[in-house]
Amino acid sequence: MSIDGEDFESEYIAGDRKLQLFTDRHEFTRRFAFYLNEDPPREQILYFYGDGGNGKSLLLKHLQFNCCKRFPPEVWQRLRQIPEARAAEVAEFVRNAAPKTYAPIPAVTHDFGLISIKEDKPQDRFYGLLMLRRNIAAETKKYKFKFPNYDFACFWYLLNKGESNATLEQLFPDDVMELLTPAVETFAQFPVVAQAVAVLKGIDKLGGIKRAMKLIQNRLGVSDEKADEIRRKDIDTELIDCLPKLFAGDLNAAMSGKNKPDRLVMLFDTHEKMWDSKRDSQGITFWYQDEWFRRLLRALDYKLGIVVAVAGRDCPVTKLQWQNAPRFPIPEQYIDKQLVWHLSPDDARDYLHKVEIDKADLADAVIRYASVNPDESWDNLQVHPFYLGLCADVVLAERRRGIELLSSDFARIPKLENKTAELTDRLLSYVDREVRSGVHSLSACRAFDEDLYVKLGAGCHFQASSANFEILTSFSLLLRCDRSL
Numbered sequence: 001m002s003i004d005g006e007d008f009e010s011e012y013i014a015g016d017r018k019l020q021l022f023t024d025r026h027e028f029t030r031r032f033a034f035y036l037n038e039d040p041p042r043e044q045i046l047y048f049y050g051d052g053g054n055g056k057s058l059l060l061k062h063l064q065f066n067c068c069k070r071f072p073p074e075v076w077q078r079l080r081q082i083p084e085a086r087a088a089e090v091a092e093f094v095r096n097a098a099p100k101t102y103a104p105i106p107a108v109t110h111d112f113g114l115i116s117i118k119e120d121k122p123q124d125r126f127y128g129l130l131m132l133r134r135n136i137a138a139e140t141k142k143y144k145f146k147f148p149n150y151d152f153a154c155f156w157y158l159l160n161k162g163e164s165n166a167t168l169e170q171l172f173p174d175d176v177m178e179l180l181t182p183a184v185e186t187f188a189q190f191p192v193v194a195q196a197v198a199v200l201k202g203i204d205k206l207g208g209i210k211r212a213m214k215l216i217q218n219r220l221g222v223s224d225e226k227a228d229e230i231r232r233k234d235i236d237t238e239l240i241d242c243l244p245k246l247f248a249g250d251l252n253a254a255m256s257g258k259n260k261p262d263r264l265v266m267l268f269d270t271h272e273k274m275w276d277s278k279r280d281s282q283g284i285t286f287w288y289q290d291e292w293f294r295r296l297l298r299a300l301d302y303k304l305g306i307v308v309a310v311a312g313r314d315c316p317v318t319k320l321q322w323q324n325a326p327r328f329p330i331p332e333q334y335i336d337k338q339l340v341w342h343l344s345p346d347d348a349r350d351y352l353h354k355v356e357i358d359k360a361d362l363a364d365a366v367i368r369y370a371s372v373n374p375d376e377s378w379d380n381l382q383v384h385p386f387y388l389g390l391c392a393d394v395v396l397a398e399r400r401r402g403i404e405l406l407s408s409d410f411a412r413i414p415k416l417e418n419k420t421a422e423l424t425d426r427l428l429s430y431v432d433r434e435v436r437s438g439v440h441s442l443s444a445c446r447a448f449d450e451d452l453y454v455k456l457g458a459g460c461h462f463q464a465s466s467a468n469f470e471i472l473t474s475f476s477l478l479l480r481c482d483r484s485l
Contacts, residue, residue: 029087030091041263069097069102069103069104123274154172271313345379355392362395
């Protein structure tokens with residue numbers, strides 16, 4: 001049975017323990033609600049930045065599955081009057097709003113950190129954008145969004161690159177391929193599509209290939225002027241760089257139509273993966289690495305209700321300095337930068353309560369252990385979410401074995417750089433061999449589901465069971481887990 005719409009959201013949340021345990025971040029939930037409910041729409045890009053392990057990816061998931069809601073004007077007017085100091089009230093209302101009391105807003109996530117074994121990498125300036133195109137098509141089926149100019153340009157690019165018909169069918173959404181199948185089948189007469197392009201460039205005496213391209217143009221709804229403009233561009237030096245603008249133009253047109261949502265949310269995660277680990281902010285290639293992404297963000301018309309939120313480790317103003325990019329800069333006033341920082345002791349205690357670690361002295365010891373500044377006074381502690389989650393994993397793993405850890409078990413606090421290794425070693429020593437093997441295999445994955453877990457079990461020779469999968473997906477060590485590959 002397929003799951004979509006609100007049924008999918010409730011099913012996903014029920015199965016994702018991390019979302020169920022999501023704690024604090026009330027100010028971000030409140031701010032996001034303003035982007036979805038204020039009129040006219042805000043014309044800024046939300047950018048969540050902060051150290052690794054502070055929960056930026058989980059925050060985006062929370063916003064996608066718990067907060068993409070647009071409320072009736074009278075309800076929103078009451079909510080917006082609640083002062084920022086009481087952000088928790090707004091956040092809890094948004095999170096727990098009953099179905100049918102709001103209009104659900106379509107949202108799509110593009111994770112630059114996903115590793116693909118194929119060429120369609122999310123960071124790639126061609127295939128990354130095409131992945132985003134497919135994801136938006138999947139999330140907006142009821143609105144029947146079309147991307148005529150962008151799709152035509154992508155077809156033209158791939159044909160010139162000599163891609164096979166099978167590749168075309170794999171890369172484009174089903175509705176597009178169904179529309180264009182009669183025309184695309186024409187190219188099946190040629191052993192290599194590049195030969196068809198050669199024909200297009202002057203040898204097609206019978207005109208069959210040219211008629212096929214004209215049919216593609218007409219079925220997509222591309223004007224002669226735009227089609228000629230696209231075909232005149234050099235594919236490697238001009239057309240490839242125009243694709244983000246064509247994509248944004250088609251999306252803007254879709255959001256200007258009658259059959260469209262009041263808002264469309266686009267969430268971009270792990271922005272730092274646009275660069276490799278050796279990046280040089282002064283190097284000549286630094287600005288080029290995410291140029292296609294900046295081109296896209298600049299070309300979107302936010303007045304139409306397009307809401308963009310980005311998560312990355314570096315501040316876009318002080319570290320990335322988007323405003324100083326030599327090409328396609330994004331001025332500072334268009335960036336709503338939000339630091340995702342550590343948790344307070346009170347919020348950490350709330351998290352521990354949710355996982356049923358309520359013994360006061362144990363909770364206090366865990367909170368201090370998980371702090372980045374454990375020598376400070378209690379009120380000044382900054383609790384690292386990742387370390388806190390690992391500590392909870394350790395306590396719960398022992399509890400499953402019938403052993404209750406004591407506060408003294410967290411008395412010795414290692415140096416900050418050693419905490420991950422020590423907590424991981426402790427956790428793995430408390431679980432059986434099959435779970436331990438699963439952790440080692442899945443920790444290399446940015447995203448996974450149960451099918452991939454079973455395949456890894458078969459390939460790595462460990463027992464992959466549904467019960468162990470439930471244990472594994474609860475571990476903070478596997479924070480990147482995503483069941484919706």
